[in-house]
Amino acid sequence: MTPTITAFESSPDRGQGLARDMRVRWALEEAGQPYNVRLVSFKAMKEPAHRALHPFGQIPTYEEGDLALFESGAIVFHIAQHRAGLLPDEANARARAITWMFAALNTVEPPIIELQTAKFQEGDKPWNAERMPLIKDRIRARLDDLSVRLGDADWLDGAFSAGDLVMVHALLRLKPSGMLAEYPNLAAYVARGEARPAYKRAFAAQLAVFTGQAQAG
Amino acid sequence: MTPTITAFESSPDRGQGLARDMRVRWALEEAGQPYNVRLVSFKAMKEPAHRALHPFGQIPTYEEGDLALFESGAIVFHIAQHRAGLLPDEANARARAITWMFAALNTVEPPIIELQTAKFQEGDKPWNAERMPLIKDRIRARLDDLSVRLGDADWLDGAFSAGDLVMVHALLRLKPSGMLAEYPNLAAYVARGEARPAYKRAFAAQLAVFTGQAQAG
Structure with missing residues (x-):
């Protein structure tokens, strides 16, 4: 199942990669896990549909089958727990x-x-x-x-x-x-x-949203 | 193996339970895990022996056999991962x-x-x-x-x-x-x-340090 994350439709830092979806993109790239991105506007972030996913009305969120998570640290941790490459085995x-x-x-x-x-x-x-x-x-x-x-x-x-x-x-x-x-x-x-390389791929993907080159999910 | 945590020798909040060792004590109590406490002074916290355990010179730390952890969130998570009572199984x-x-x-x-x-x-x-x-x-x-x-x-x-x-x-x-x-x-x-009850036991234990009723580890 390909997970779907959310990111800003309009990058507040003009594609510098400082928004917290960048952490999740980077983790997914390190793990070699393809993902979909759904872009959300500042307005939509504060509406009930998004708040059902993220109680604080922010990005990123993470959806995979029945599971919905928010909070970038928690999402990175979830990816790291379930896929190789981000946490040692010992x-x-x-x-x-x-x-x-x-x-x-x-x-x-x-x-x-x-x-x-x-x-x-x-x-x-x-x-x-x-x-x-x-x-x-x-x-x-x-x-x-x-x-x-x-x-x-x-x-x-x-x-x-x-x-x-x-x-x-x-x-x-x-x-x-x-x-x-x-x-x-x-x-x-x-x-x-x-x-x-995983950072670079993640950075390029978020920059493409800002420059309008992204395929919105 | 009984874990050992560190806490302030001299409570900055006069035993109100706001210091971060309280979280760890509470988690250990919820899990029914006995623990030792080593009290550290503000001076000792900033010295090399303690910094080897905690790079930022703070409390709490957690030692159990060969494992040494710092950062209350990480310690609570570690306890929750390895003992019953703090995280759902599903x-x-x-x-x-x-x-x-x-x-x-x-x-x-x-x-x-x-x-x-x-x-x-x-x-x-x-x-x-x-x-x-x-x-x-x-x-x-x-x-x-x-x-x-x-x-x-x-x-x-x-x-x-x-x-x-x-x-x-x-x-x-x-x-x-x-x-x-x-x-x-x-x-x-x-x-x-x-x-x-677990909160109350943890609160009483940290208060006893302030009132001088504790058995220092």
């Missing part, structure tokens, strides 16, 4: 890779999202310029630790895993800020993720 | 329960943490009073959706699961703000979580 290594997924989503990503919130939701506020360095320092506190742990390894714990996939994608949001460049090993880590 | 129901874990950690909790960050890290800033309503509105956007989805059900998707456990604990942080009271069904949902 039990302890597998648990550690899953740990990195949660760490990416709950420890590293939230301060990065705060930067975006400040920019897009409080960009016109008088305090914004003065707050920015505080937010960036909170992000640096995470990047400092992550950079130390990664050291000169290619990936966070042995072979590339779903943990790296989610972490790389969370870090990609920092690119416009220039902050990644402060951590050469993290910048190289992100670049290694972007260089993977 | 594959699709299980995937949906896991989805709620991710939704709690990556969609619902981050704006709630923003409120704490504003209070404790920016409480002395001139903009803080004016920003608070903006943060609260971002939290309400999540609570609105969550409240609609929960409706008059007891739990988010059928029987109580690890998804409810993490969600209830994320929502508990809102208690001091009074915001939960704006959503009677969410307040009742949280109260149902707190009424579970």
Whole structure:
């Protein structure tokens, strides 16, 4: 059964691949799993039909037979559990890779999202310029630790895993800020993720939606 | 093999149960799994011995034989995967329960943490009073959706699961703000979580650390 995911009909980042469908596309590409995409408008996302799939009115969702999931981390995890290529087989290594997924989503990503919130939701506020360095320092506190742990390894714990996939994608949001460049090993880590053939295929697929070259599902 | 977790030696919330070891204690209690606790000071958390277990210098960690994990969501998930009582057996129901874990950690909790960050890290800033309503509105956007989805059900998707456990604990942080009271069904949902015998045992155990009644591991 070919799964169907949802993605933005109109890319908010103009095809930069920062929307969360990118994680799911990338995971599906790593697993060699073809998929269908149904594009949804900002309006349709908030309507009952979509909310039945996604209670928070967002993308991506994932449908496969009787199963409907939402939340990119959960979808990536589901793909990783059921298909080869994203989690190690050995039990302890597998648990550690899953740990990195949660760490990416709950420890590293939230301060990065705060930067975006400040920019897009409080960009016109008088305090914004003065707050920015505080937010960036909170992000640096995470990047400092992550950079130390990664050291000169290619990936966070042995072979590339779903943990790296989610972490790389969370870090990609920092690119416009220039902050990644402060951590050469993290910048190289992100670049290694972007260089993977599966990443490139996923990136091209989401870019094609923006440029109008996609086959809408 | 009895697992060992770490917790704050000195409770930052004076035993209110909001620290993230509470989630792990609760999950272990739901699973009927005895555990040891090693208390760590704020200073020791940032030292190499603890960072070898937790790259971000936080609690909780989880050690069981050769396995060492960090990140409360990952630990709760690990417990739920390997012991009965926290995830349904049926594959699709299980995937949906896991989805709620991710939704709690990556969609619902981050704006709630923003409120704490504003209070404790920016409480002395001139903009803080004016920003608070903006943060609260971002939290309400999540609570609105969550409240609609929960409706008059007891739990988010059928029987109580690890998804409810993490969600209830994320929502508990809102208690001091009074915001939960704006959503009677969410307040009742949280109260149902707190009424579970396993929650009560976990709460008492972490409170005993604060009151000095605990047996340190």
